[in-house]
Amino acid sequence: MFCLFFSFRVYQPVLIMTITGGSVKCARSFSEAAHVRNTLRWDLSPDEFRSQTESLITRVKKFYDNVGSLNLDDVSVENTLETLAEAKLEYASSRHVLDFPQFVFPSKEIRSASTEADKTLADFDVEISMREDVFKRLTALQAKLQVDVSPEGKRFLDRLVTLGRRKGLHLSKEVQEQIKVTSKLISELCIEFNKNINEDNTSLVFSEHELGGLADSYLSGLERTADGRYKVTLEYPHYYPLMKRCHNPETRRKMETAFHSRCKEVNSTILEQLIQLRAKVSSLLGYSSHANYVLEINMARNACNVSDFLDTFYETLKPIGIKERKYILALKKRECLMRGQHFDGIINAWDLPYYMNQYFPLHVVTEGLFSIYQELLGLTFSEVEHAHVWHHDVKLYSARDTDTGQEIGHFYLDLHPREGKYGHAACFGLQPGGRGPDGKRRLPVAAMVANFTKPRKNWPSLLQHHEVETYFHEFGHVMHEICSKATYSEFSGTLVETDFVEVPSQMLENWVWEKEPLRRMSRHYKDGSPIPEDLLDKLIASRVANTGLMNLRQVVLSKVDQTLHSSSFADTAQVFTKHYQDILGVPATPDTNMTASFSHLAGGYDGQYYSYLWSEVYSADIFFSRFKNEGIMNPKVGKEYRKVILETGGSVDGMVMLKSFLGRTPNQDAFFQCKGLTKSH
Numbered sequence: 001m002f003c004l005f006f007s008f009r010v011y012q013p014v015l016i017m018t019i020t021g022g023s024v025k026c027a028r029s030f031s032e033a034a035h036v037r038n039t040l041r042w043d044l045s046p047d048e049f050r051s052q053t054e055s056l057i058t059r060v061k062k063f064y065d066n067v068g069s070l071n072l073d074d075v076s077v078e079n080t081l082e083t084l085a086e087a088k089l090e091y092a093s094s095r096h097v098l099d100f101p102q103f104v105f106p107s108k109e110i111r112s113a114s115t116e117a118d119k120t121l122a123d124f125d126v127e128i129s130m131r132e133d134v135f136k137r138l139t140a141l142q143a144k145l146q147v148d149v150s151p152e153g154k155r156f157l158d159r160l161v162t163l164g165r166r167k168g169l170h171l172s173k174e175v176q177e178q179i180k181v182t183s184k185l186i187s188e189l190c191i192e193f194n195k196n197i198n199e200d201n202t203s204l205v206f207s208e209h210e211l212g213g214l215a216d217s218y219l220s221g222l223e224r225t226a227d228g229r230y231k232v233t234l235e236y237p238h239y240y241p242l243m244k245r246c247h248n249p250e251t252r253r254k255m256e257t258a259f260h261s262r263c264k265e266v267n268s269t270i271l272e273q274l275i276q277l278r279a280k281v282s283s284l285l286g287y288s289s290h291a292n293y294v295l296e297i298n299m300a301r302n303a304c305n306v307s308d309f310l311d312t313f314y315e316t317l318k319p320i321g322i323k324e325r326k327y328i329l330a331l332k333k334r335e336c337l338m339r340g341q342h343f344d345g346i347i348n349a350w351d352l353p354y355y356m357n358q359y360f361p362l363h364v365v366t367e368g369l370f371s372i373y374q375e376l377l378g379l380t381f382s383e384v385e386h387a388h389v390w391h392h393d394v395k396l397y398s399a400r401d402t403d404t405g406q407e408i409g410h411f412y413l414d415l416h417p418r419e420g421k422y423g424h425a426a427c428f429g430l431q432p433g434g435r436g437p438d439g440k441r442r443l444p445v446a447a448m449v450a451n452f453t454k455p456r457k458n459w460p461s462l463l464q465h466h467e468v469e470t471y472f473h474e475f476g477h478v479m480h481e482i483c484s485k486a487t488y489s490e491f492s493g494t495l496v497e498t499d500f501v502e503v504p505s506q507m508l509e510n511w512v513w514e515k516e517p518l519r520r521m522s523r524h525y526k527d528g529s530p531i532p533e534d535l536l537d538k539l540i541a542s543r544v545a546n547t548g549l550m551n552l553r554q555v556v557l558s559k560v561d562q563t564l565h566s567s568s569f570a571d572t573a574q575v576f577t578k579h580y581q582d583i584l585g586v587p588a589t590p591d592t593n594m595t596a597s598f599s600h601l602a603g604g605y606d607g608q609y610y611s612y613l614w615s616e617v618y619s620a621d622i623f624f625s626r627f628k629n630e631g632i633m634n635p636k637v638g639k640e641y642r643k644v645i646l647e648t649g650g651s652v653d654g655m656v657m658l659k660s661f662l663g664r665t666p667n668q669d670a671f672f673q674c675k676g677l678t679k680s681h
Contacts, residue, residue, distance in 0.1 A: 063090070069133075081141065166297075243354060299497050303607075410446075497650075504646060559583065
């Protein structure tokens with residue numbers, strides 16, 4: 001996920017690899033990344049969070065005041081458009097050192113200070129987005145503008161006017177005030193929703209017998225209680241391995257129930273408030289639903305198109321899902337007989353990860369991600385020594401163009417879990433790229449945050465194959481961020497249509513399913529031996545295992561999101577339970593509410609979760625039509641991809657980029673083929 005500020009990926013290591021390594025060099029001195037350290041400070045005190053937040057608001061407000069006070073006849077590209085471009089660059093470059101620490105900082109005091117700063121800035125976001133005086137200057141400029149602006153400049157102006165209309169700045173003062181007040185409340189509730197999830201520290205205690213099937217390496221990493229039992233948290237490195245490997249169905253039931261009960265009471269209430277408030281704003285603006293409001297500026301355009309898209313997927317996947325459920329039920333019956341357990345004749349939610357893991361065991365992990373990206377995109381990464389970071393696990397890297405040696409951006413890697421840290425995997429844009437007021441280019445900065453198992457004494461950090469896929473996905477967002485060459489920060493990196501933002505990251509996942517990259521990336525963690533050919537074949541073949549159920553789950557979440565945001569109120573638990581049963585054919589765990597911890601719904605993907613499936617159609621077309629045909633490590637194609645897709649950012653429409661790179665209109669054929677399916681006609 002790219003965090004919209006902000007992909008969540010919800011998915012007996014034998015052949016494994018450490019996450020470190022690749023061909024990464026160290027920067028020779030502090031100066032190579034000096035401007036990053038000078039710009040992005042990670043040692044602010046709580047008082048400094050407050051003072052810097054106030055200072056930033058004062059500085060940015062002055063830009064808007066200057067534009068808002070202009071005589072309508074005097075507006076120009078220089079005094080209006082370029083002034084606002086400078087304001088947006090200043091704001092985005094300074095803001096994330098204030099609101100990002102809430103997701104990653106070890107200190108709860110700092111996380112709280114960052115959260116408070118985020119709330120204050122979110123209110124300010126609403127204020128500056130609803131400056132009617134600025135909007136009038138923009139429409140005046142748009143009316144008089146002829147040819148004295150670049151295509152990207154015209155796109156920037158048109159976007160600002162469109163966003164103003166979508167905030168109701170063409171409506172009455174009374175309606176504007178209602179929208180402003182409601183929008184501020186929505187922002188505050190979203191921040192609280194995600195804070196509740198990040199701060200959740202629920203754990204369960206089990207005996208060794210109750211954890212049967214889990215490896216010694218897993219058990220040795222758990223905290224022990226005074227009576228010798230094991231404390232298991234709901235963090236990803238604890239939860240997912242247990243759900244996939246624990247033989248005891250009662251243990252899995254307890255974990256599934258706890259996991260989907262996180263923040264159930266408080267966040268169910270918040271989400272249901274958000275649904276009502278979003279519907280209210282959309283209605284004030286003249287839209288039939290929040291879904292139709294948010295989709296208007298996406299590739300999909302409206303909820304009807306999304307519904308048709310999801311229904312087509314469902315009809316294609318439905319027979320595959322039925323076949324897979326029968327197979328899983330047969331596996332469960334056989335195991336129950338073998339272990340002397342009661343067979344209840346149904347597939348429960350806590351059975352799915354366990355038996356799906358039995359269906360396609362994966363054994364390979366990676367350390368070569370950097371080398372693949374560097375060769376493919378023509379980049380060189382260098383680790384910055386003695387970098388100023390927020391935790392000793394975090395590393396900072398500089399990225400340069402290999403041919404020219406020119407520095408293009410920086411990125412942080414924060415890969416291991418800790419208390420209070422953001423619990424998923426995501427890329428955070430920390431500083432946009434763009435032309436500064438002095439005409440010089442500001443370099444973009446991004447951070448990849450993940451929760452891979454932390455190395456312990458005599459035991460490296462070992463990744464399963466799905467984690468390697470996650471790594472490639474999120475790092476794809478990082479590349480999208482730092483390769484950007486857009487002039488305006490408004491179009492930097494991942495600031496594209498929401499249903500296009502996952503395309504570059506999903507496209508780069510394909511490399512973890514190809515023999516050549518896997519051979520280069522994999523080795524046994526003990527003796528360095530290569531992955532055996534038969535295991536490589538099984539791993540690649542496993543890509544189509546459980547295609548039906550895994551993709552149907554995405555349809556479930558997309559349908560839940562669309563249903564909630566096509567309504568003015570909803571019982572979120574009931575909506576999830578209905579779609580889970582109807583589409584997946586499995587009952588949701590009783591007395592839980594998965595949507596209470598469904599961070600996307602309060603993290604910028606409201607009404608837009610379908611984007612993952614939508615984007616995957618295009619990413620598959622890109623990979624199979626160009627890279628698979630012309631060479632998956634073909635640097636010529638890689639550099640063209642970097643230029644046409646990554647460097648462009650949001651400065652042109654996603655469909656224009658796709659047509660340019662493919663040489664034709666994209667289609668769905670490659671997606672269904674790579675899933676082992678044939679699309680129904």
